[in-house]
Amino acid sequence: MAAPAARVLEHELLVYRRVWRGSVFSSFLSPVLFLAAMGLGLGSLVDANAAGGGGASGSAAALTGFSYLAFLAPGLLASNAMQTAAGESTFPVMAGIVWVKSFHGMIATPIRPADVVVGKLAYVALRLLLVSAAFFVVTVLFGAVTGPTAVLAVPAALLTGLAFAAPIAAFSATQKDANGFNALFRFGVIPLFLFSGTFFPVAQLPALLQPLAYVTPLWHGVDLCRSLALGTAEPAMTLVHLAYLGTMTAVGVAAALVTFRRRLVR
């Protein structure tokens, strides 16, 4: 990373040292609570039903033979990365441009808007790595992990997060106020969280909705994390996921370079 972008990262980490306590609930405790309630609580019902030979579309078959806890944990890992990324790329970007104007302070120095984009996303990447690694440790303690290669789900979650962070940051830099963010969370983040395979296989959705689920970016993140965590990854599909998420990241970065520049240099 070029020196000016590294300075932006330095600034973000300095501020994070002040405010990290507030982020512990949203990005760490919350997914752990979901894992406990859904994975253990609801999971005991699901697994009992599967063991009892639950009907034609048997749950055991749908979960490809794993416990619900093991199925759910990598899904939560991916969707938590998305939520952390969305949180870090919306309100903090608005703060940098409108509320606190710290980005304006930066570009009055040798730092350029492109450095702000790169430094900010580098910070989001570090945050993603931190929360994903912490959550992964919890899933290990819950006994939800099947083998050592499951750790590959952590970098997969990082990529999933960046695939959201970059385009959302680009979008945030076009907004006058935070109203657009409410819509983004209500109609984007939350539906993706619920219907992209985090809690149940997309194959369980009505046939009409399934193609829709398969094009959502979170499904690619969830399936990538899950197949790596469970050791069921196939090369072709893994490449599709990586390409999809990598493209979203690249397009998002390119867009953010434009929108940040337009907003900061007028």
Added chain:
Amino acid sequence: MAASPSGSLIHARALTKRFGGFTAVDAIDFDVAPGESFGFLGPNGAGKTSTMRMIACVSPVSAGTLRVLGMDPLADGPRIRARIGVVPQQDTLDMELTVRENLAIYGRYFDLPRPVIRQRVDELLDFVQLAERSGDRVEPLSGGMKRRLTIARSLVNEPDLLLLDEPTTGLDPQARHLLWDRLYRLKQRGVTLVLTTHYMDEAEQLCDRLVVMDKAQIVAEGSPRQLVERYSTREVLEMRFPVGVQETLDGQLDGLGDRVERLPDRVLVYTADGEAAGAEAYARGLRPEMTLVRRSSLEDVFLRLTGRSLVE
């Protein structure tokens, strides 16, 4: 020190800024010499901030020529910005960080080594009298303290040129005088200051030379004293009449001084001798509620040039 063709730190010819169809700065010419303290005086919306943003290399020039420290802002933005200090109209401080951290991280933006930053931060905290607050968060500080911190921050790279956009707007008189004192010290150290203001007293206090801007153009240029001599009289007689009376004075004010301005709340008579004009008014049977004789100021210059008051 790098020089433009004319040897000035800032060199502008036909400098223009457009936002879509709106022209914020309309083909202005000016030069700022090294060590000079130069001001843009004008009402809100005159184009002062747009001009400052172009000089600070955060706003592309729409047309015309601009050279800052002998360089082109378009090609050399980061190199120019490395050598200037900026005090923006609104503070951009990090509220969550401490006073010291705000200065230190800003020094990092200029890629200064940490030991250098440590030493400069101590000096700057003393200079702006914030040493006792160095470990405090910024948010609860008063407006004047935040402004002083912003000025300290703009000096962390030891700039050749300091840009101040309305440095004391919104501050109480005491805080303003403290700030003026600090800026005056910088000026004496040889730092080139460029500031915008809509306070004539600020311009009179700080500027060696200034331009008056109105509606995107420069309407006059000179030292505060030259401008007053050129566009106003030595003294001004101010008269305030009871409500309703001023409207009945048609004809009775003619010839009292070189020029008479009728503002909504008072009458200004421009003359070399205010006392004599006051006596003449009395002799004519005028009975103002209040009279005041004062020296002409830049406010009068502005009124003369634009027909409007500076602060409306």
